[in-house]
Amino acid sequence: MTDTSLHALDKETITKAYARWAPVYDLVFGAVFERGREAAISAAERIGGRILEVGVGTGISLPDYSRANRICGVDISEPMLQKAMERVAKLGLSHVEGLWVMDAEDLRFPDDSFDVVVAQYVITTVPNPEATLDEFARVLKPGGEIVLVSRVGAEAGLRKALEKWFAPAARKLGWRTEFSFQRYAHWADSHAGMRLVERRAMPPFGHFSLIRFTKIGETASRGADQPQLRAAG
Ligand SMILES: C[S@@+](CC[C@H](N)C(=O)[O-])C[C@H]1O[C@@H](n2cnc3c(N)ncnc32)[C@H](O)[C@@H]1O
Secondary structure, three states: OOOOOOOOOOHHHHHHHHHHHOOOHHHHHOOOOHHHHHHHHHHHHHHOOEEEEEOOOOOOOHHHOOOOOEEEEEEOOHHHHHHHHHHHHHHOOOOEEEEEEOOOOOOOOOOOOEEEEEEEOOHHHOOOHHHHHHHHHHHEEEEEEEEEEEEOOOOOHHHHHHHHHHHHHHHHHOOOOOOOHHHHHHHHHHOOOEEEEEEEEEOOOOOEEEEEEEEOOOOOOOOOOOOOOOOOO
16 A cells, blocks of 8 residues: 555655764664564564564664574665664674665565564654565565564544644654554455564553564474575665
8 A cells, every 4th residue: 555645755755864863863762762672672583583674774773683593684774774884893793694775665585585574663664564564574484473663653532633733744754653553454454474463562652562463374493594685785
């Protein structure tokens, strides 16, 4: 589904916004999103193996993954990814297989490449969330999981009104405020082979949720032989 609403995002706005955020991102969003990141990593590591983090940003979560896993990271913003590369070099993060500038809606990996696809605070920043989830499902192995931490819009009341009011400003900052849980549930219902397995409220103020989907099929196995990455960069 393409988002044709008044407050739809476009990639140029997003890349400009995150080029501005890159120098201060960790300072502003480091602590506030920490609990969500911890929950996402813990969910991803219950499966483990080869993990793709989409919208990896400055690589703030990379040091928190166990060295037993292999992590691939992609992001549309070169300045954000540059910070991630510096972090990998500075901390010697040898479990990071690679980092690529890549669009979440057009992942240059073969089908069934990853045991887990993680996207933290990303789905509400992409122009076409459902097309992006389709890509996540495509590159995921059967038995694997998509693990999201994402903003979920209020269904009613004052928060809903505030989200609507703040939407135009939020778009310039690089994200949507209005985004119903029904969109995630509907995507899973309409995507044969994918099943919603968890929704858990996350801080701050429960405005975010950990959302997990599984790809029906044989369980993804830790350390199994992996398909090779197609030329990417
Ligand atoms: C709110 S930040 C989250 C960064 C990181 N995941 C974290 O936990 O802090 C959103 C990230 O998604 C990236 N992003 C937005 N749209 C994207 C797209 N279409 N493809 C890949 N990355 C995208 C942005 O550049 C930014 O780094």
